[in-house]
Amino acid sequence: MKIVITGSAGFVGKHLVKTLKDEEHIVTELDLKNGKDITDWNQLTNIHDFDILFHLAARTFVPDSYRIPRDFYYSNINSTLNALELCRINSAKIIYISSYVYGHPQYLPIDEKHPLDPFNPYAHTKIICEQLCEGYYNHFGVPVLILRPFNIYGIGQDDSFLIPSIISQAVNGKINLADPEPRRDFIFIDDVIEAYAKAVYYDKSQFEVINIGFGKSYSVGRIVTAVTKHFERDVEAFYSGEKRVNEIKDTVADITKAKTLLGWAPKIDMETGLKKIIESVLKKNFDLTP
Numbered sequence: 001m002k003i004v005i006t007g008s009a010g011f012v013g014k015h016l017v018k019t020l021k022d023e024e025h026i027v028t029e030l031d032l033k034n035g036k037d038i039t040d041w042n043q044l045t046n047i048h049d050f051d052i053l054f055h056l057a058a059r060t061f062v063p064d065s066y067r068i069p070r071d072f073y074y075s076n077i078n079s080t081l082n083a084l085e086l087c088r089i090n091s092a093k094i095i096y097i098s099s100y101v102y103g104h105p106q107y108l109p110i111d112e113k114h115p116l117d118p119f120n121p122y123a124h125t126k127i128i129c130e131q132l133c134e135g136y137y138n139h140f141g142v143p144v145l146i147l148r149p150f151n152i153y154g155i156g157q158d159d160s161f162l163i164p165s166i167i168s169q170a171v172n173g174k175i176n177l178a179d180p181e182p183r184r185d186f187i188f189i190d191d192v193i194e195a196y197a198k199a200v201y202y203d204k205s206q207f208e209v210i211n212i213g214f215g216k217s218y219s220v221g222r223i224v225t226a227v228t229k230h231f232e233r234d235v236e237a238f239y240s241g242e243k244r245v246n247e248i249k250d251t252v253a254d255i256t257k258a259k260t261l262l263g264w265a266p267k268i269d270m271e272t273g274l275k276k277i278i279e280s281v282l283k284k285n286f287d288l289t290p
Contacts (some may be wrong), residue, residue, distance in 0.1 A: 211254025
């Protein structure tokens with residue numbers, strides 16, 4: 001198929017581009033790093049004749065959503081609007097990559113019918129963009145598949161994210177964190193990409209929403225313990241005890257729909273995923289043995 005990917009140079013985008021090219025799809029990459037600003041419609045008018053658009057591009061760093069809210073909202077909403085308009089004009093399908101948009105869970109595991117909660121500005125932009133997707137489906141017939149990944153982790157992820165930060169600190173022998181108690185459903189990048197690749201072939205519904213997660217949660221403290229046991233040297237862990245405002249205590253994805261509709265299930269457990277990342281970090285940056 002002919003597939004357009006926005007955010008193609010990002011952590012997830014690079015993995016997806018490689019996988020889809022390996023499957024012999026024709027891939028067009030759109031990313032700021034490649035000189036394409038998808039918030040500018042005039043830069044997109046020459047994009048045509050494609051079957052599917054994966055919309056990954058977004059500003060995702062939550063502190064920025066509080067620091068520069070207008071820029072944050074403008075970028076995420078306008079990029080999605082332009083992606084949808086491209087799909088409308090080209091009679092193409094959009095696979096919109098959303099996020100965790102459920103806020104404080106009313107029940108676990110969380111299925112796709114759980115109420116949505118704009119618990120921070122980033123989540124709010126994702127909910128608005130999902131509504132735009134629904135509008136373009138209802139009013140213009142644009143086929144829409146919304147994927148809601150929970151907490152993605154994997155090789156090559158930026159150190160501003162929790163698991164890469166823990167591993168980076170562990171390499172230096174000391175880990176400093178705030179709160180060991182919050183739990184999250186973490187899903188390894190390879191499993192995520194497999195789900196996205198399977199979504200290419202899902203065309204049984206004109207509008208669908210599917211969770212992508214592992215179906216199990218891990219606390220910060222448990223991840224630290226799992227990381228440190230991979231190092232022969234002593235690694236000290238310190239917690240300040242600071243609690244984040246509006247902290248969510250636990251998230252667990254109900255992935256029944258992903259299994260049923262996509263024929264997908266995660267394969268890489270936390271222990272295996274952490275080992276892969278640690279081995280990659282040490283091999284790339286340090287001549288050390290864990």
